[in-house]
Structures are given as structure tokens and as C-alpha cells.
Amino acid sequence: MVSVQNRESMAVDDDHSDDVCVNGDILADGEKMSGTGNAREALIRIKLDLAYCSEKVLNLDHLSMHVASTLNDYEALHTENGSISPDAMKKAFEFGMLSGILDSELKEMDSFMTSLQTEIGNARQKMQLSEHFEISEMEEKLLDAAEALEQSKEQVCAIRIQSAKFERALDFKGKETWNHGDDYFPENGQFSSVNGKWKIQRMEQQRHILQMLEKSLARELDLEKKPSDSRRNEEKVNFKLHLLEHEAYCIEEPMEAIYERLFETENAADILMGTSKQLISRLQILQFNLNGSTQREKEMRSKLQESILKLSDEESALQKMKTSSATLDNSLAQQANSSRVSLKEVVDNYDITNSEAVYLWEKMNLLEEKLRESDIQLQQGQVAIETSQDQNSILHSELTKMENVVENLQEKLVIVESKAEIAEAMCAFFTETNLEFNEELSFIKANGTIKENLLESKLKESNAQLEDAKTSVEAIERQQGFLYAALSDMENLIKDLMVEFSKAESRAESAVTKCSMLTETNLELNEELVHLRGRLECLERLLHQAAEEKMATVKDIGIRTRVITDLVMKLALERERLRIQKVTTHIRIIHGVPSMNSVVRVTV
Numbered sequence: 001m002v003s004v005q006n007r008e009s010m011a012v013d014d015d016h017s018d019d020v021c022v023n024g025d026i027l028a029d030g031e032k033m034s035g036t037g038n039a040r041e042a043l044i045r046i047k048l049d050l051a052y053c054s055e056k057v058l059n060l061d062h063l064s065m066h067v068a069s070t071l072n073d074y075e076a077l078h079t080e081n082g083s084i085s086p087d088a089m090k091k092a093f094e095f096g097m098l099s100g101i102l103d104s105e106l107k108e109m110d111s112f113m114t115s116l117q118t119e120i121g122n123a124r125q126k127m128q129l130s131e132h133f134e135i136s137e138m139e140e141k142l143l144d145a146a147e148a149l150e151q152s153k154e155q156v157c158a159i160r161i162q163s164a165k166f167e168r169a170l171d172f173k174g175k176e177t178w179n180h181g182d183d184y185f186p187e188n189g190q191f192s193s194v195n196g197k198w199k200i201q202r203m204e205q206q207r208h209i210l211q212m213l214e215k216s217l218a219r220e221l222d223l224e225k226k227p228s229d230s231r232r233n234e235e236k237v238n239f240k241l242h243l244l245e246h247e248a249y250c251i252e253e254p255m256e257a258i259y260e261r262l263f264e265t266e267n268a269a270d271i272l273m274g275t276s277k278q279l280i281s282r283l284q285i286l287q288f289n290l291n292g293s294t295q296r297e298k299e300m301r302s303k304l305q306e307s308i309l310k311l312s313d314e315e316s317a318l319q320k321m322k323t324s325s326a327t328l329d330n331s332l333a334q335q336a337n338s339s340r341v342s343l344k345e346v347v348d349n350y351d352i353t354n355s356e357a358v359y360l361w362e363k364m365n366l367l368e369e370k371l372r373e374s375d376i377q378l379q380q381g382q383v384a385i386e387t388s389q390d391q392n393s394i395l396h397s398e399l400t401k402m403e404n405v406v407e408n409l410q411e412k413l414v415i416v417e418s419k420a421e422i423a424e425a426m427c428a429f430f431t432e433t434n435l436e437f438n439e440e441l442s443f444i445k446a447n448g449t450i451k452e453n454l455l456e457s458k459l460k461e462s463n464a465q466l467e468d469a470k471t472s473v474e475a476i477e478r479q480q481g482f483l484y485a486a487l488s489d490m491e492n493l494i495k496d497l498m499v500e501f502s503k504a505e506s507r508a509e510s511a512v513t514k515c516s517m518l519t520e521t522n523l524e525l526n527e528e529l530v531h532l533r534g535r536l537e538c539l540e541r542l543l544h545q546a547a548e549e550k551m552a553t554v555k556d557i558g559i560r561t562r563v564i565t566d567l568v569m570k571l572a573l574e575r576e577r578l579r580i581q582k583v584t585t586h587i588r589i590i591h592g593v594p595s596m597n598s599v600v601r602v603t604v
Contacts, residue, residue, distance in 0.1 A: 040138070040538065040542060041541075041542060041545060042119065042122070042123040042126065043123060043138055043141055043142065043145075044542055044545065044546055044549075045119070045545075045549065046116065046119060046120055046123060046142070046145050047141075047145065048546070048549050048550070048553065049112075049116050049119070050116070050145055050148050050149065050152075052553060053109070053112065053113065053116065053149070053152050054148070054152060056105075056109060056112075057109070057152050057155050057156060057159075060102065060105055060106065060109065060156070060159050061155070061159065063098065063101070063102050063105070064102060064159050064162050064163065066098060067095060067098045067099055067102055067163075068162070070094050070095045070098060071095055089578070090575065090578060093574075093578070094571070097571070099163060101567075102159070102163050103163055106156060106159060106160050106163060109156050110156070113149060113152065113153055113156065116149060117146075117149060120142060120145060120146055120149065123142060124139070124142055127139060127142070144215070231536070233532060234532055234533075234536055237525075237528060237529055237532055238529075240525065241525055241529060244521065244522065244525060248518060248522070261507070
């Protein structure tokens with residue numbers, strides 16, 4: 001019997017060692033994951049470990065209840081028969097096995113809870129070192145986990161106390177069985193009262209465990225909702241990003257048009273700057289030309305003053321000629337008066353002189369035509385001078401004086417020519433009689449032709465100067481008109497360019513501000529997207545790890561169920577073996593084989 005018990009204890013120890021190895025592997029894996037994970041992963045792992053711990057405590061509670069029920073059954077069988085029956089022995093064996101399993105599981109739970117407590121402490125240290133916006137919520141969850149662990153420890157302590165009572169009862173029953181003691185073990189009523197108290201405590205513990213499970217389920221639901229919320233937020237952010245990208249794409253086209261316009265305006269501004277520089281250079285050239293024209297005007301004025309002085313000299317010479325012509329007139333009048341009488345007498349005798357007179361008359365007609373042409377030219381020059389600028393008023397007055405002097409000279413020349421013709425005729429008539437008169441007439445004619453040539457040359461020069469002055473004045477006026485028109489056009493152009501340039505600058509500034517705002521919003525949205533993607537990846541990683549841990553727990557539960565089923569099978573086999581042994585012992589007793597007590601004493 002002792003050998004059988006030793007075998008059974010060895011089998012139980014093997015099973016217990018297998019469970020301890022499995023749990024040790026799970027704990028090692030958990031420690032590795034806690035070492036490599038962050039605070040959130042550690043929190044999820046702690047939650048899963050707490051769920052495992054609460055489930056294990058609940059299973060231990062059920063096991064302790066089962067042990068207590070087996071103890072009650074054993075006590076009932078022992079009190080009914082008063083001796084050790086096979087059923088009582090079976091119950092005692094079952095009670096011993098279950099109490100041993102309970103003790104080993106309690107030891108395993110102690111080690112698991114100590115490792116979980118150290119893991120919670122490490123997670124708290126990590127959270128204190130890390131800086132995250134969800135640190136307060138995670139600390140609350142860790143505090144709840146610590147409280148749940150303490151409650152689980154209390155439950156385990158209560159189960160341990162109950163297990164110690166079971167061990168004492170087992171030891172006592174073993175002594176009573178082997179020594180046939182009657183009054184050492186407590187009565188059944190005492191065990192039933194202890195069992196009732198223990199059931200009440202167990203109900204409270206189950207209630208607390210159910211509350212903790214509800215909290216854990218609510219937290220798991222919250223954790224399941226958070227990825228969906230994060231996905232929704234990510235979809236919203238993606239939709240917003242899509243809208244912003246569409247808006248940015250829509251804004252790019254007018255921005256390109258604005259940039260093209262800015263480029264065109266810059267090119268136009270450069271072209272206009274070049275044209276303005278060219279116009280400024282032209283204005284400088286025109287200013288230089290104006291300065292040159294003013295200098296020419298000054299030179300022309302000086303020349304006109306010189307011509308006026310020359311005309312004054314000529315007037316003085318004409319006055320002298322007047323005086324000389326007056327003296328000649330007087331002398332001629334005297335000679336004419338003296339010769340009229342002789343002319344009447346000799347008119348018929350001087351036909352030859354008629355041809356000379358005709359020649360003289362023709363010459364006088366030519367001179368008159370020239371004088372008329374000069375008069376016409378002088379009148380034209382007078383009209384041109386009258387229509388010229390106010391600055392040449394002095395020249396107008398001087399030219400009018402010159403015209404008056406010329407007219408007087410013309411009149412005097414006409415008179416002189418008429419008198420000369422008369423004198424020439426008289427001299428021609430009196431050639432034979434009055435040689436001196438002919439010589440004087442020839443002298444007067446020679447002087448008159450020289451003076452006429454001089455006057456004609458002077459008139460031509462004055463007309464040429466007047467025409468040059470007219471052309472220069474007209475050219476200056478045209479240049480001034482062109483300059484004023486160009487200046488006005490340039491001013492209008494510069495104003496228009498300044499307006500367009502200001503508009504382009506305002507548009508460019510508005511476009512730059514819009515671009516800066518869009519870039520800032522894009523950067524902020526990119527940062528938010530990166531942050532949300534990081535959070536989503538973290539949540540997905542945590543969910544994946546939670547799924548892996550769930551699969552590991554499922555595998556662990558499967559292994560444990562397999563171990564329990566194997567244990568149950570072994571127990572069934574052992575029960576069958578005991579039943580066969582009981583039958584054999586009964587047969588031996590019937591056939592006169594020694595009793596069980598003697599055999600037991602011999603084996604002891």
C-alpha cells in the first residue's frame with residue numbers, strides 16, 4: 001500500500017512538475033515580452049495575467065470546494081461504518097491527491113503572483129520615466145490591477161489556510177486510520193460549520209472575481225472600441241487630407257496662372273525699365289539738343305544783332321547817299337532847267353539816243369521787278385516773323401524798320417532811277433554838247449549799279465537768314481512738341497506701370513501668404529497623420545500581441561485540460577485497480593487469507 005501511495009505521489013509530482021515547467025515557460029515568455037515591450041504592452045500583458053490569475057483563483061476555489069466535499073464524504077462514510085471501508089479509503093486517497101494538487105497549485109500561484117507584482121512595479125517605473133498624454137489613465141489601470149492582485153492574494157491566502165486545514169485533517173485521519181484513534185479528529189459538525197463559513201467567504205470571493213471580470217471585460221470592450229475609433233479618426237483624417245490635396249491641386253492651377261502673370265509682369269517690368277532707360281537716354285539727348293538749339297538761338301540772335309548793326313550802318317550810308325542824291329538832284333534840277341530849253345530844240349536831232357533810253361527803260365523795269373520780288377520776299381519774311389515766338393519781338397521791330405528803310409530806299413531808287421533815266425536821256429541827247437554831263441551820268445550809273453548789287457546781295461543774305469531762322473524755330477517748336485508729347489506719354493506709361501506693378505505685388509503677396517498658410521496646414525496635417533499612423537500601428541501591434549497572448553493562454557488551458565484529463569484517467573485507472581485489489585482482498589478473506597490489518601502491520 002505504501003508503494004502504491006509512493007507511486008501515486010510520484011505520478012502527481014511528475015504532473016505537478018510538468019505544470020510548473022509549463023507555467024515557468026509562460027512566465028519566462030511573459031518576462032521576455034515585458035522586457036522588450038513598452039508601458040502599454042506591459043499594461044495589456046498585466047491585464048491578461050490578472051485575468052489568468054483570477055481564473056486560476058476561481059479554479060482553485062472550485063478545487064478547494066471539491067476537496068472539502070470529498071472530506072465531508074469521507075467523514076460521513078467514516079462515521080456511518082465506524083471502520084475503514086473501501087469507499088472511505090477511496091475518498092481518503094482522493095482527498096490526499098486533491099489536497100496535494102491544491103498545495104502545488106497554490107505554490108505555483110504564489111510564484112506567479114510575485115512575478116506579476118514585480119512586473120507591475122517595473123511598469124510603474126517605466127510610466128514614471130516616460131512622458132505620455134495617457135499616463136494618468138494607465139496609472140489608474142495599474143492601481144486597479146494592483147488592487148485586484150491584492151484581492152487575489154487574499155483569496156489565495158484563504159485557500160492556503162483551508163489547504164493547511166485539509167493537510168492537518170489528512171494527517172489526523174491518517175493517524176486515526178493507522179492507530180485506530182477515536183477522539184483526536186474534530187467532529188463532523190465542526191467541519192460543517194467551517195465549511196459553511198468557507199462557502200460564504202467563497203461566495204464573496206466569487207462575487208468580487210465576477211466584478212473584476214466585468215471590469216476587465218468593460219476595459220477590453222473599451223480597448224476594442226479604441227481601434228475602431230482610431231480607424232474612424234484615421235478615415236476622417238484621410239478624407240480631410242484627400243480634400244486638402246484636392247484643394248491644393250485646385251489652388252495649384254490659379255497659382256500657376258498667378259505665377260505666369262507674375263513672370264509676365266516681371267518681364268514687362270524689365271522691358272518697361274529698359275524702355276524707360278532708353279527714353280531717359282533719349283530725353284537726355286533731346287535735352288542736349290535743346291541746349292544746343294538754345295545756343296544756336298543765342299548765336300542767331302547775336303548774328304541778327306550784327307545784321308541790325310550792319311543795317312544801321314547801311315542806313316547811315318543811305319542817309320549819306322540821300323544827302324549826296326539831294327545835292328545831285330539840286331544840281332540836276334539846275335542842269336535840267338538849263339537844258340530843258342536846249343532839249344526841246346534838239347529832241348528831233350537825237351533819235352539815236354532813243355535806243356539808249358529804251359535800253360535804260362528796260363533795265364529800270366528789270367530793277368523794278370527785282371525790287372517787287374524783294375518786296376514780296378520781305379512781306380513773306382514779315383509775316384513769318386510776325387507768327388514766330390514772342391521772344392523775337394525785337395527782331396520783328398528791327399526787321400520792320402529794315403523793311404521801311406528798304407522801301408524808302410526802293411522809293412528813292414525809283415526816284416533816282418527815274419532821274420537817272422532822265423539824266424541819261426538828257427546826257428544821251430547832250431552827248432555831243434555836254435561830255436561832262438555824260439561822264440557824271442556814267443559815274444552815277446556805275447555807283448547806282450554797285451549799290452544795287454550790294455543791296456541785292458544783302459537782301460538775299462537777310463532772306464536766307466530769315467528762312468534759316470524760320471526753319472530753326474519751326475524745328476525747335478516741333479522738337480518741343482514731340483518732347484512734351486513723349487514726356488506726357490512716358491508719365492502716363494510710368495503711372496500705368498506703377499499701378500500694374502502695385503497690383504502684381506499685392507497679388508504676389510496674397511499668393512505668398514496663401515502658399516505659406518497652405519504649407520503650414522499641410523505640415524500640421526502631415527504631423528497629425530504621422531502621429532495617428534504611429535498610434536494605429538502601436539494599437540495594431542498591441543492587438544496582435546494580445547491575440548498571440550490569447551492564443552498562448554488558450555494553448556496553456558488546452559495543455560492544462562489535457563493534463564487534468566490525463567489525471568482523471570489515471571485516477572479512474574487507479575480506482576479500477578483499487579476495486580480489483582479490494583475484490584482480491586475480499587476473496588482472500590473468504591478463502592482464509594490473513595486480514596488487512598495484519599498485512600498492513602507487517603508492511604509497516
